[in-house]
Amino acid sequence: MRKILICLCLMASVSGFAQTLKFTHADTLRGSITPERAWWDLTYYHLSVRPNAQDSTLTGSTKVVYKVLKPQQTIQIDLQEPLQITKVTQDGELLTYRRDGNAFFITLTKKQEVGKTETIEVSYAGKPRLAKRPPWDGGVQWVPDGKGNTIISTSCQGLGSSVWWPCKDHMYDEPDSMLISITVPKNMMDVSNGNLRSVVENNDNTHTFNWAVQNPINNYGVNMNVANYVSWKETYKGEKGDLALSYYVLPQNLDKAKEQFKQAPQMLKAFEHWFGPYPFYEDGYKLVEVPYLGMEHQSSVTYGNGYKMGYLGKDLSNTGWGLKWDFIIIHESGHEWFANNITYKDVADMWVHEGFTNYSENLYTEFYFGKQAGSDYVIGTRALIANDIPIIGTHGVNQEGSRDMYYKGGNLLHTIRQIVNDDEKWREILRGLNKTFYHQTVDGSQIEAYVSEHAGQNISKVFDQYLRDTRIPVFEYSFGNKGIQYRWANVVDGFDMPVKVKLAGKDELLYPTATWQSLKTKGIKTVVVDRNFYVESKEVKQASM
Ligand SMILES: [Zn+2]
Numbered sequence: 001m002r003k004i005l006i007c008l009c010l011m012a013s014v015s016g017f018a019q020t021l022k023f024t025h026a027d028t029l030r031g032s033i034t035p036e037r038a039w040w041d042l043t044y045y046h047l048s049v050r051p052n053a054q055d056s057t058l059t060g061s062t063k064v065v066y067k068v069l070k071p072q073q074t075i076q077i078d079l080q081e082p083l084q085i086t087k088v089t090q091d092g093e094l095l096t097y098r099r100d101g102n103a104f105f106i107t108l109t110k111k112q113e114v115g116k117t118e119t120i121e122v123s124y125a126g127k128p129r130l131a132k133r134p135p136w137d138g139g140v141q142w143v144p145d146g147k148g149n150t151i152i153s154t155s156c157q158g159l160g161s162s163v164w165w166p167c168k169d170h171m172y173d174e175p176d177s178m179l180i181s182i183t184v185p186k187n188m189m190d191v192s193n194g195n196l197r198s199v200v201e202n203n204d205n206t207h208t209f210n211w212a213v214q215n216p217i218n219n220y221g222v223n224m225n226v227a228n229y230v231s232w233k234e235t236y237k238g239e240k241g242d243l244a245l246s247y248y249v250l251p252q253n254l255d256k257a258k259e260q261f262k263q264a265p266q267m268l269k270a271f272e273h274w275f276g277p278y279p280f281y282e283d284g285y286k287l288v289e290v291p292y293l294g295m296e297h298q299s300s301v302t303y304g305n306g307y308k309m310g311y312l313g314k315d316l317s318n319t320g321w322g323l324k325w326d327f328i329i330i331h332e333s334g335h336e337w338f339a340n341n342i343t344y345k346d347v348a349d350m351w352v353h354e355g356f357t358n359y360s361e362n363l364y365t366e367f368y369f370g371k372q373a374g375s376d377y378v379i380g381t382r383a384l385i386a387n388d389i390p391i392i393g394t395h396g397v398n399q400e401g402s403r404d405m406y407y408k409g410g411n412l413l414h415t416i417r418q419i420v421n422d423d424e425k426w427r428e429i430l431r432g433l434n435k436t437f438y439h440q441t442v443d444g445s446q447i448e449a450y451v452s453e454h455a456g457q458n459i460s461k462v463f464d465q466y467l468r469d470t471r472i473p474v475f476e477y478s479f480g481n482k483g484i485q486y487r488w489a490n491v492v493d494g495f496d497m498p499v500k501v502k503l504a505g506k507d508e509l510l511y512p513t514a515t516w517q518s519l520k521t522k523g524i525k526t527v528v529v530d531r532n533f534y535v536e537s538k539e540v541k542q543a544s545m
Helices: 025-031 253-262 265-277 327-334 351-369 373-383 407-420 423-436 444-454 460-466
Strands: 040-052 056-070 075-076 084-090 096-100 103-107 117-126 139-144 150-155 177-185 189-191 193-200 205-215 226-228 230-238 241-249 285-290 298-304 342-344 440-442 474-479 483-489 500-502 506-508 517-520 525-527 537-541
Touching: 025 103, 040 139, 040 440, 056 075, 075 117, 075 537, 084 096, 103 117, 177 189, 189 193, 230 253, 230 265, 241 253, 265 285, 265 327, 265 351, 265 423, 298 407, 327 351, 342 351, 351 407, 351 444, 373 407, 407 423, 407 460, 423 444, 440 444, 444 460, 506 517, 525 537
Parallel strands: 040 177, 241 285, 285 298, 342 440, 474 537
Antiparallel strands: 040 056, 056 117, 075 103, 084 117, 096 103, 139 150, 150 226, 177 205, 189 226, 193 205, 230 241, 474 483, 483 517, 500 506, 500 525
C-alpha cells in the first residue's frame, strides 16, 4: 500500500532535510547552468535512434542546433553511463571531447560567433540503463509481448533524458521544435511526440517513424514507444478549434481501451474550462499504452493503468470520488498544462508540476460531480501528507523536495482558492498562469509571484509556510468575557493568512496573525474552522492578551 502511495512521476524519496544532503560534482554538472551550457540557446534537435531488442542496445545520433549567445569554444552535452558517445562532428569535421562522468565537454574548432546558428551532430551507442521501476526509477524498458516481439518504452523524469539520448540535459532550455526518428522492425511501430510526418521503408526489413514536434518540448517529455500498436482517431472541438486525438494500444486491449479512453475528451473539456486551451494543438493529443503506470510525455501521454478507474483500481482520496475516473488519464493529461506548458527550470520546483496537477484531479471531480465532491477529494488526500521535509528542494543540484508536493501542493492551492474567495477570479488566475507562462520554463517563485499579485492580497507568507516549512498552521482560539481571542501558532514569521470560520453557524472571515486578536461576540462557545483551509485548530484555555 505504502508503495502505491509513493506517487506518480516522483523519482525517489529524500532521506533527510535538503540542507543536510551532500551534493557531488556530478550533481552540479547535471543540475546547474554550467558555463558550457549557458553560452548557447538550444533551438532544434533531430534525434535518430535504432533500438535493438536482441541485445537491448541503442544506436543513434542527435543533431543539436543552437544559437550562439556568448563567445565560447567548449560545449557540454550529456549522456549517461553506460552509453558512449562514438563521434561528434561540426560541419563534417571530427571533434575531440573530454568525458566527466555523464557530461561531455566538446571542443569546437570553428569560431563560435554571437548570433550565429550552428549544429553539432553527436553519435552514440551502447546498452542504456534498464528502467528498474518505471516511471520512478526510469531508463529504457524492454518487455516481451508474448508473440516474439519486444515492447520498448522510455521514461526519465528526474533522471533526465540523457539516460537514453545525448542532449542538453537541463530543464531551463528547450528546443523550439524537434524531429524524432525511430527505426524498428517492419512488424512494429513507434509512437513518439508530435505528429507522424512519415514512415520511411528501409531495405533491411525495418522502417523509420519520423515524428515532428512543432512546439518547445521539455527533455523528459520526449519518448519512444515501440509495440505492434493498433490505433484509432477522433477530432475534439476545443477552445482553439479542431484537436486531433489519437490512441495507440495493444491489439488485445482495443475494446477495453475504446471504452476507457472516452475519458480523454471529457478531460479536455474540464481542463480547457479551468486552465485554458490545450497547449499543443499543433502536435495533437495522444494516449499510448505502455508496460508501466504512465507519464506525462508531451502530446503523447503514456498509459498503463490497466483500464481501471482510480489509481490502479484504488481511490487515493478514500472518499469514493477517486474511483469515478481513470487516474492516469486525468493526472498525466493535467500535466500538459502544468509540466509541459509551464515547466520548471529546476526540479527543486517540481511542485509547479505535481502540486497543480494533483489539484487538477480535484477540479476535474468538481467539473463533473460538483464543488462538494471536488473538495471532498482534495481534503481526502490530506491523509497522505507526511510533512517530513519542505516541498521545495535544493536548487542547482537536480534535487527534488518532499513528495508532499502532490497532496500538500494540491491542498495549498485549494486553500489559496478559499483566500481568493471568488471562483471566477480563481479560474482566471489558473488560466492566466497558462497564458502568461505559455510554453515557458519558470522558477517556482515566478508562479508564486503571479498568484500573489492576482489574488488580491499578498500571500507570499502562505507560500513560505507550505512550501518552505513543514509546519501546519494552528488556529488557536480562546473564549473570554468579551468574546473570542484568536491567533496563528506554528507559523513562519509574518504569517497572516485569512481564514473562514463558523461562529454560531455563521460564516466569518478572520484575519489572524501570530499576535492575539479579539472579536466581540456574545454567548458564542464554538468556533469551527472551514475544512477547506488546510490548517489545524485548537482551543487554548488561557490566552495571554
Ligand atoms: Zn504527476
